[in-house]
Every structure is written in structure tokens, then in C-alpha cells.
Amino acid sequence: MKTNATIFWILFGFLLFMDIVYVGWSLLDPLHGKIEWAGTLSIGLAALLAAFLGFFFSRSDRATGGPLPEDRLDANIDDGDPELGFFSPWSWWPILLAAGAALLVMGLAIGVWIAFIGVAVTLVSLVGWVYEYYRGNFAR
Template sequence: MRANARLFWILAVFFGLVTVLYIVWSLLDFNHGTVEWAGTFGLGLSMLLSAFLAFYLGRTHAAQGGELPEDRLDANIDDGDPELGFFSPWSWWPILLAGSAALLFLGLAVGFWICFIAVGVGVISLIGWTYEYYRGLFAR
């Protein structure tokens, strides 16, 4: 994780230098002589995103108190194999929930009335996914 943080810091510095170079280059343009704002903001926000990621990875690495198993050369595969949780392989609710999210974004793009249908399907899908082990064959 330390290597990832360093790479993102290097990337942030690179985007910062490229942003300054882009501003200078656009100001020295003989035809216009003004700052081109779309590229400047794009490169500046890329620098900001890289800095945020580097800061987060650095703080997370410091909070974990040392090297992760995937960062050590002498680690085994089983050292970095935590239990991630229980996921139902036969559940259709996540697919319906993703479909309702897609329908919601489609409604924002095409017609707002579709959003009402998407929210209804989404609420039903979320409730069904939450309570799928409380009913039917797999009730506990």
C-alpha cells in the first residue's frame, strides 16, 4: 500500500506540473492568448484526485500499523485471505436492484416519470434482498 501511495503522489506532482505547463502554453498561444479552461480544470482535478487517493492510501497504511501481507515478499497466499462475508450465489435481488438503478438513470436522461417506476422497483428489490433469508426455503 505504501508503494501505491507513492505512485499516486508521483502522479499528483506530474499532473500539477502538466497543469502549470498547460496554462503557460495556452497563454503563450499567439492566436488567443487566454487560458483554455476545460483542459486546465481537467488536469487540475486529475491532480487533486491523485492527491486525495495518495493521502487516503498513506493514512490507511499508517492506521493499519505496518505492511499488508500482499506487500511482503515472504507472505503466503493464505495470509491475505480474510473472510469477506456471505453472498448468496442464487440470489436474483442484486440483478433487479442494478436494473432499477439503470432504469433510474435512464429516467433522468429520457423522462422523469420513469424514475418513479425505478424507485418503486428499487425499494422492492432492496427489501427483498435484505429479507431473503427470512422467508421461504432458506428461512432461519
């Protein structure tokens, strides 16, 4: 994590420097002599993204208390194997939810009438996925 943070902070500094160079270069252009805003904002926003990622990785490194088990050479496989949650291996609801979301997006791109079908399929499959352990053989 610390290496990732360092790389993104270096990238931030480089992009900020290049943004300043780009603004200076566009001002010295004999034909226009004005700031070219599209490139200036693009490079500036890329620098801002690198700063966000550098800040995130810096904070994550501090929160975890040092190197992760995946980054240490003396770590065992079980050290980096946390409990990820409970997943139903037999559940068909996630597939139906993905199909409903695909119909919804396809309806927005192709025809609005398909989006209505996608909304219905998405809502039914979302409710089914949430409440699948309240009925049937696996009720709790």
C-alpha cells in the same frame, strides 16, 4: 500500498508542474495572450485527483501497519484471506434489484414512464433482499 502512494504523489507533482507550464504557455501565445481555462482546470483537477489518491494510499499504508500480505513474498495464501461477510448463494433478490435499477436508469434516459416501473421493482426487491431471512425456511 506505499509504492502506489509514491506513484500518485509523483504524478501529482508532474501534473502540477505541467499545469504551471500550460498556464505560462497560454499567456505567451502571441494570438491570444490569455489563460486558456479549460485545459488549465482539467490538468489542475487531474493533479488534485492524484493528490487525493496519494493521500488515501498513504493513510491506508499507515493504518495497515506496513505491507499487506499480498505484497510480501513470504506470506501464505491464508494470510490475505479475510472474512468478507455472509452472502446467500440461493438468493435471487440481487438480480431483481439490478434489473430494477437498470429499468430506473433506462427510464430516465428513454421515457419517464419506464422509471416508475423501475422504482417499483427496485423497492420491492430491496425490501425482499433485506427481509429474506425473516420468513420461510431460513428464518432466524
